[in-house]
Amino acid sequence: MTLSEGPAAVPLLSVRGLTKLFGSFAACNAIDLDIAPGEIHALLGENGAGKSTLVKMLFGVLQPSAGQILWEGAPVTIVSPGEARRLGIGMVFQHFSLFEALTVAENIALSLDPKISLARISDEAASLSKAYGLPLDPKAHVADLSVGERQRIEIVRALLQNPKLIILDEPTSVLTPQEADRLFETLFKLKAEGRSVLYISHRLEEVRRICDRATVLRHGKVTGACDPKQETPASLARMMVGSDVAEVHRDAGTVLGDIRLEVGNLSVPARTPFAVALRNVSMKVRAGEVLAIAGVAGNGQGELFDVLSGEYPVAGDEAIRIRGKAVGRTGINGRRLLGAGFVPEERHGHAAVSAMALSDNLLLARSQSDRKAFLSGGAFSVIRFDAIRSATRRICEVMDVRKSGEDPQASSLSGGNLQKFIVGRELDRQPAVLVVNQPTWGVDAGAASRIRQALIDLAKAGSAVVVISQDLDEIFEVATNIAVISEGRLSEPHPAGTLTLERIGLLMGGIHESHSIPEAAHAH
Amino acid sequence: MRIELQKRANVSTLFSIISPLLALLLTLVFGAIMFWLLGKSPLGSLYIYFVEPLLEVWSLHELAVKAAPLILIAVGLAVCYRSNNWNIGAEGQFTIGAITGSILPVLYPEWHSWAILPMMMVMGVIGGALYAAIPALLKTRFNTNEILTSLMLVYIAGLFLDWLVRGPWRDPKGYNFPVTKSFQVEAVLPEILDSGRAHWAFIFAIVAAMALWFMMRFMLKGFEVSVLGQSERAGRFAGFSARRMAWFSMLLSGGLAGLAGISEVSGSIGHLQPSISPGYGFTAIIVAFLGRLNPLGIIASGLVLALTYLGGEAAQAALQISDKAARVFQGMLLFFVLSCDTLIHYRIRLILAGGKTAEARA
Numbered sequence: 112m113t114l115s116e117g118p119a120a121v122p123l124l125s126v127r128g129l130t131k132l133f134g135s136f137a138a139c140n141a142i143d144l145d146i147a148p149g150e151i152h153a154l155l156g157e158n159g160a161g162k163s164t165l166v167k168m169l170f171g172v173l174q175p176s177a178g179q180i181l182w183e184g185a186p187v188t189i190v191s192p193g194e195a196r197r198l199g200i201g202m203v204f205q206h207f208s209l210f211e212a213l214t215v216a217e218n219i220a221l222s223l224d225p226k227i228s229l230a231r232i233s234d235e236a237a238s239l240s241k242a243y244g245l246p247l248d249p250k251a252h253v254a255d256l257s258v259g260e261r262q263r264i265e266i267v268r269a270l271l272q273n274p275k276l277i278i279l280d281e282p283t284s285v286l287t288p289q290e291a292d293r294l295f296e297t298l299f300k301l302k303a304e305g306r307s308v309l310y311i312s313h314r315l316e317e318v319r320r321i322c323d324r325a326t327v328l329r330h331g332k333v334t335g336a337c338d339p340k341q342e343t344p345a346s347l348a349r350m351m352v353g354s355d356v357a358e359v360h361r362d363a364g365t366v367l368g369d370i371r372l373e374v375g376n377l378s379v380p381a382r383t384p385f386a387v388a389l390r391n392v393s394m395k396v397r398a399g400e401v402l403a404i405a406g407v408a409g410n411g412q413g414e415l416f417d418v419l420s421g422e423y424p425v426a427g428d429e430a431i432r433i434r435g436k437a438v439g440r441t442g443i444n445g446r447r448l449l450g451a452g453f454v455p456e457e458r459h460g461h462a463a464v465s466a467m468a469l470s471d472n473l474l475l476a477r478s479q480s481d482r483k484a485f486l487s488g489g490a491f492s493v494i495r496f497d498a499i500r501s502a503t504r505r506i507c508e509v510m511d512v513r514k515s516g517e518d519p520q521a522s523s524l525s526g527g528n529l530q531k532f533i534v535g536r537e538l539d540r541q542p543a544v545l546v547v548n549q550p551t552w553g554v555d556a557g558a559a560s561r562i563r564q565a566l567i568d569l570a571k572a573g574s575a576v577v578v579i580s581q582d583l584d585e586i587f588e589v590a591t592n593i594a595v596i597s598e599g600r601l602s603e604p605h606p607a608g609t610l611t612l613e614r615i616g617l618l619m620g621g622i623h624e625s626h627s628i629p630e631a632a633h634a635h
Numbered sequence: 636m637r638i639e640l641q642k643r644a645n646v647s648t649l650f651s652i653i654s655p656l657l658a659l660l661l662t663l664v665f666g667a668i669m670f671w672l673l674g675k676s677p678l679g680s681l682y683i684y685f686v687e688p689l690l691e692v693w694s695l696h697e698l699a700v701k702a703a704p705l706i707l708i709a710v711g712l713a714v715c716y717r718s719n720n721w722n723i724g725a726e727g728q729f730t731i732g733a734i735t736g737s738i739l740p741v742l743y744p745e746w747h748s749w750a751i752l753p754m755m756m757v758m759g760v761i762g763g764a765l766y767a768a769i770p771a772l773l774k775t776r777f778n779t780n781e782i783l784t785s786l787m788l789v790y791i792a793g794l795f796l797d798w799l800v801r802g803p804w805r806d807p808k809g810y811n812f813p814v815t816k817s818f819q820v821e822a823v824l825p826e827i828l829d830s831g832r833a834h835w836a837f838i839f840a841i842v843a844a845m846a847l848w849f850m851m852r853f854m855l856k857g858f859e860v861s862v863l864g865q866s867e868r869a870g871r872f873a874g875f876s877a878r879r880m881a882w883f884s885m886l887l888s889g890g891l892a893g894l895a896g897i898s899e900v901s902g903s904i905g906h907l908q909p910s911i912s913p914g915y916g917f918t919a920i921i922v923a924f925l926g927r928l929n930p931l932g933i934i935a936s937g938l939v940l941a942l943t944y945l946g947g948e949a950a951q952a953a954l955q956i957s958d959k960a961a962r963v964f965q966g967m968l969l970f971f972v973l974s975c976d977t978l979i980h981y982r983i984r985l986i987l988a989g990g991k992t993a994e995a996r997a
Contacts, residue, residue, distance in 0.1 A: 133644065422871045444874035453872070460866040467865070475862060475873045478855055492855035 121184045123148045123307050124169070124200075124276055129178035131164050138164040140331040141178065146276065151298060151308045153318040153339060156328035157351055157555050162311050165328070166278055169309075170202045171195040201269030205280040207261050209253045216249035219268050232271075240267050243297045258409055259290040266297070277301065278309045283317060284581070287407055288616035295321050315344040327351055348556065367591075368398030371575035372419075372451075372544045373432040377439075379418055379425055387411040389418065392601045394594065396544070396575040401566060402604060403590035404579045407619050411599035412579045413456065416548040419577065420453040421446045433544055444479040452476075452542030454534055456549040456579075458526065462533045465522035469514070469532060470496070470503040472521050476536050502539065510535035511561065527558030534562050538569060545569060548579045563589050583612060595619055640981040650979050655925050655936065658971035665967055675954055683953050684946035684964075694945060696831025700903055701941035703836035704729070704895035704912070706934055708919035710840075710847045711888030713928040717851070718884045719864040724770065724785030725892040726916025727792035728763040732893020733900040734796055735762025737907050740822035741804050741815050751821050755897055763893015764886045766792065771885035775878045781885070789916070797909045804907065815907040824902030834902035836895065841934065843891060848930035860884070892916060913944060914962075921969040924976075940965060 122145040131139040139161045146152045156162045167173040169180065171189035179186055182198050189195050192202070209218050216233040223232065233249040240247040245263040253261060262282060269277055279298075283291040298308055298321060312318050318325055319339045327335040327350040335350040372394070379389040389411055396402045406412055417423040418431065421443040425431065428439040433449045443453065453476075455461045463472045474485060474494065485499050486492045500518060507514065510531040514524055521529055530551070537545055550566065551559035566589055570576045579596075580586050586593060592604040595618035602618050650657075666684070667677035688694045708725045715722045722728075736759030739751055769788060773779035801813040809816075824834045851857035859880065863870035867877045900911055922940050926933030947961025 420872075442874055443872065447874075455872060457868075461868045461872055464862055464865045464869045467861070471858070474855075474858060475869060478858070479874060486855060488854075493853050494855060494858060 122146055122181075123183060125181040125184075126165075126169070127179045127181065129165065129168060129180065130176050131161075131168060131173060132176040137331050139168070139175075142328070142331075142333055144326050144333070146307050146309060147324075148275070148307055149302055149305045150323040151302055151310055151321055153322035153325035154309060154311045154328065155315075155318060155325050155347065155351055160328040160351070161331040162328055163280065164331075166202070166280060166309070166311060169195070170200060170278065196272050196274070199273070199275035200278065201272055201274030201276070202278045203262065203265045203269055203280065203282060205282075205284065207265055209261055209264060211252070211254040213253060214249065215247060215251050215253065215256075215264050218253060218264055219249075219271065222268055223271065235271060236267050239270055243267075243270065243300055244293060245297055258407060259286050259293075262286070262294075274306065276307045276309060278311070280311045282310075283312065283314060284408075287619040288583075288612060291317065315339075315347045318347070319344070351556070367400050368573060370395050370432075371398050371434055372396040372546075372577065374419070375430055375432075377418065377425060377427070377430040379414065382414075382423065387414050387599045389414055389599045392599075394577075394601060394604065396577055398543075398573050398575055399570055400591045401570045401576045401578060401589050403586040403593045403607070404577065404596050404601065405583060405586050405593060405615055405619060406579075406581065406596035408581055410597050410619075412548060412581075412596060414599070415596065415601070416453075416455060416546065416579060419546045420455070447477075447480040450543035452537030452540060452545045454537055454545070454547040454550060456552060458529050458533060459522070463521040463529065466520055468518045468520055469507070469512075469524075470499045470518050472532070473503050473506070473536055474499055477540070480540065506532060506535040506539050509539070510565070525555070527554040530554050531558050531562060534565060538565055541572070542569075542574060544575045544577075546577045546579075549581065550578060551580075551582065551585060559585070583615060586615075637986040639984045639986060640977070641984050643980060643982055646979055650975075654975040654979055655927065655932070655972060658925070658968060658975045659939070661971045661975075662964060662967045666964055669960075669963065670954075673956060675956070680950065680954055684950050684960075685942060688942060688945040688949055693831050696828075696833040697945055698938060698941050699827075699833035699837040701944045702937045703834075703840045704899050704915040705919050705922045705940055706840035706937035707836065707843055707895040707898070708888070708892045708916055709922035709926065709933045709937060710844045710930045711891035712919055712923045713926070713930060713933060714847060714851070714860055715884040715888040716923060717864045717928050718860040718880050719867075720774075720881050720884045721782045722767060722770070722785050722885055722888050723782050723920065724767070724787075724789045724916070725888065725919055726912065726914065727785070727789035728766045728889040728892035729896035729899075729912055729916045730789075730792040730796050731766040732759040732763035732890075732896035733907065733911055734792075734799065734896075735759060735765075735893070736897025737815065737818075737900055740818040740901075741907065744816050744819055747819060747821050749821060751819075752824065752901070755822060755901060756894060759893045759897025760890040761893070763896060764890035766893070767885040767889020768882075771882050774885075775881050781881075796907070796911070800907050800909055806906075813909050817906045818901060822901060823905060824898055826902075832903070834898070836898035836902050839894060839898060840937070843894075844930040844934050851930065892919075918944075918965055921965055921972070925968060925972050940968070943968070 124146040126142055126144040129139055129142045130137060142165060154162050154165070164173065168175050169189065171191045171194050174190070180189060181187070187198065189198065195202070216229055216236060219236055220227070220229055220232050236247065236249050240263065245266060247260065247263050247267060253264070282294060286294065301308060310318070310322055319342065322339050325337055325339040326333055327337070327347070329351060339347065374392055374394045377389060377392045381388040387410060392415065394402065404412070404415070418425050421438065421441055424442055425439045428437045430439040432438065433446055433451050436449060438446050438449065459465045464475065478485060485495055487495055503518060506512070512524070512528050512532045512535065514528060524532065534547070534550065547566065550562050554562065563585060566576055566578060570591070578586070578589055587607060590607040593607050593610055593615065594604040595602040595615060597619055663681060667681055670680040671677045688698065708729065712722060712725060736755045738758060739746065739755055766788065767785070770779070770781040770784040773784050774781045800815055804815045806814055806816045824836060826832060826834050827838065851860065859870070859875045862873055863875055863877050863880045870877060895915065896911070900907060904911060918940055922933055922936045925936035925939065943961050943964045947958050950956050950960055951958050
């Protein structure tokens with residue numbers, strides 16, 4: 112590829128006063144940004160800061176309401192992703208667009224000129240992936256690949272267009288630390304070739320590690336442009352959040368009580384072709400304990416939550432015990448009546464019905480556990496709206512849920528505020544057992560620290576808490592013990608103090624401690 | 636050029652409320668155009684069609700007679716649709732309800748007891764519910780699309796009725812006409828007032844609408860219906876079962892359609908014949924949507940659609956136009972209701988070549 116020999120006076124990409132309005136809401140407000148050739152440029156910001164909107168405008172998915180995009184000094188209008196590719200912009204999205212039933216080569220072929228033969232694509236993809244340290248088998252079916260490998264397909268697909276600028280949207284959010292290291296090496300290779308990378312993230316450590324410059328967004332505006340290597344995580348966080356984030360406090364040396372939640376050697380077959388089967392999962396969670404379950408997305412976290420919550424009861428009644436009672440075949444409300452509470456990962460359409468009021472969403476989770484308070488009229492089950500509204504008010508006050516109006520629709524709340532309500536809805540009952548899946552996914556830093564603190568406080572008050580999370584920082588913040596889930600297997604728990612990031616990374620990658628396999632004993 | 640529907644950020648409350656009225660108005664406007672194209676005076680025709688039937692006592696009775704099955708069926712369908720189960724086969728459940736309800740008067744014409752009428756009603760409900768149980772079973776068991784199965788069963792029910800009244804149930808003294816014996820007087824649903832034909836079916840309809848309104852508004856069951864209709868996953872989280880809801884809503888709507896069927900036969904016709912319904916089961920779908928799937932709204936929309944039947948009959952006599960005009964009005968009404976609702980939630984975007992966009996305000 113040819114590079115301009117002159118100094119980096121002419122940026123590869125410049126953005127001047129770029130604005131995107133949705134109605135009267137400015138998702139991006141007069142954004143200025145320069146990306147020099149051959150640099151890794153970070154775009155930092157919390158969820159909802161406007162990163163995705165900005166990137167979509169650069170890739171031609173959205174059209175700006177105002178402002179200008181300059182490509183190698185000349186103003187351009189990017190009307191479509193195709194146009195962006197022609198200019199030399201490649202993009203790797205956070206959510207992959209791959210067909211699971213097709214092979215790697217077939218998936219790549221879909222985005223290219225239909226005249227190119229599949230064999231040639233296979234060869235090129237194989238040589239490219241080798242050159243950039245992204246090992247990939249072109250004949251493998253996507254359904255069989257890990258998330259990290261799927262991401263490599265997207266990267267190779269982008270590289271095949273020979274782009275000058277590659278945009279990566281939160282690439283490490285689905286990777287183990289080791290996989291992330293591999294990705295960084297690839298990025299350094301790209302940089303050495305003179306290509307530029309726009310790297311979108313909210314992980315401060317990795318931005319400091321690999322990026323040359325950073326632009327920080329908050330509420331759709333640029334709040335800082337800096338050299339991340341000169342900054343501390345705290346100073347970067349301040350630019351992102353606008354104020355210092357409250358630290359989570361935890362007392363050392365909590366005394367653990369009796370076993371509240373017990374899973375014994377539970378195996379569950381996969382419900383759908385693309386689900387993960389759970390294999391020999393065992394765990395014991397005691398009163399006062401926070402058991403954090405780490406793992407890369409798609410390794411059985413959702414499936415584990417489904418069986419713990421009882422949304423999908425399991426065949427063996429004895430496999431799951433809550434407060435000593437066998438509940439494997441009991442549904443979710445039966446488990447709630449035993450004092451358990453549950454917070455699923457997906458807020459909209461699982462933990463809450465978006466188009467329903469908050470008070471209705473309170474009834475959603477507690478219609479049976481709080482039957483006496485919320486329903487009257489015996490078998491007619493007439494809803495007591497007054498009692499539910501006052502409980503809603505109480506929860507919103509305790510969790511500092513910011514909302515417009517007295518009882519707004521769930522969809523009108525921001526992710527963080529809705530999550531505070533959903534967690535608060537369970538905490539309000541003082542559950543003896545709480546199972547939470549991704550408690551702070553897509554939640555702003557302020558709400559996240561409040562939720563984590565609430566989980567720790569609940570355990571301190573004598574409840575058993577299970578936190579399933581992909582966020583290692585979060586896990587170290589809240590956990591008493593840490594176990595790792597990988598390919599549907601759960602590792603032994605380890606006390607949080609004894610584990611390092613590296614060791615968790617190895618466990619997450621699927622390297623297990625040597626298990627004594629019971630079948631082997633019979634193999635005479 | 637491409638036309639896209641884009642979801643609106645805010646839905647106007649005002650327009651959500653007046654949407655059915657807007658649809659009604661548009662139907663009248665286009666109805667007037669239709670009359671004009673047919674060479675009739677538009678205003679005069681609309682008067683004959685929509686106003687004249689409301690001016691006399693006997694025709695108000697007829698209005699109640701026609702509205703009763705529409706409302707009975709539509710309130711059941713509303714619960715069904717709110718729970719995301721799409722029963723399109725109310726016409727068939729109506730027919731089967733009419734048949735099972737008629738077993739007693741047809742087979743035991745000499746039985747004179749007050750008990751026969753309540754038993755007929757109950758058997759009609761059971762028949763309709765059992766017929767709706769077929770698509771429910773297919774859906775919950777084999778994941779079959781209930782829209783297709785319930786619709787196909789309509790035609791089976793219609794042919795079964797035809798076979799019955801031409802074959803085994805035909806009145807031997809009926810000069811070979813395909814009708815059953817006329818029901819004994821104890822098996823005829825009584826009239827409400829002496830002044831006209833309106834019978835107890837209208838009272839059933841109002842009671843059913845009130846009861847289901849109470850259920851949807853105040854009871855946990857109604858909450859369950861709404862939750863499962865909006866998100867099955869959230870419903871599962873709440874401990875509600877989508878399978879059980881499919882059964883509940885199909886049996887409920889089938890039962891009400893069956894009640895409508897036997898009431899119509901017992902109260903309005905007095906015997907079974909090949910054709911017992913001018914498409915009540917299908918028109919009730921329009922009634923349900925025009926009433927915004929709200930049982931109280933359905934009482935009003937049921938009366939409006941009943942008026943299109945009456946107007947159709949009047950227009951036949953006074954204007955010499957086909958009774959198909961009534962179906963055209965009903966079709967236009969459904970079309971405008973659905974398009975008004977769509978445009979309240981979405982706006983139309985024209986995407987011209989070259990990526991330039993033009994926005995059309997709806």
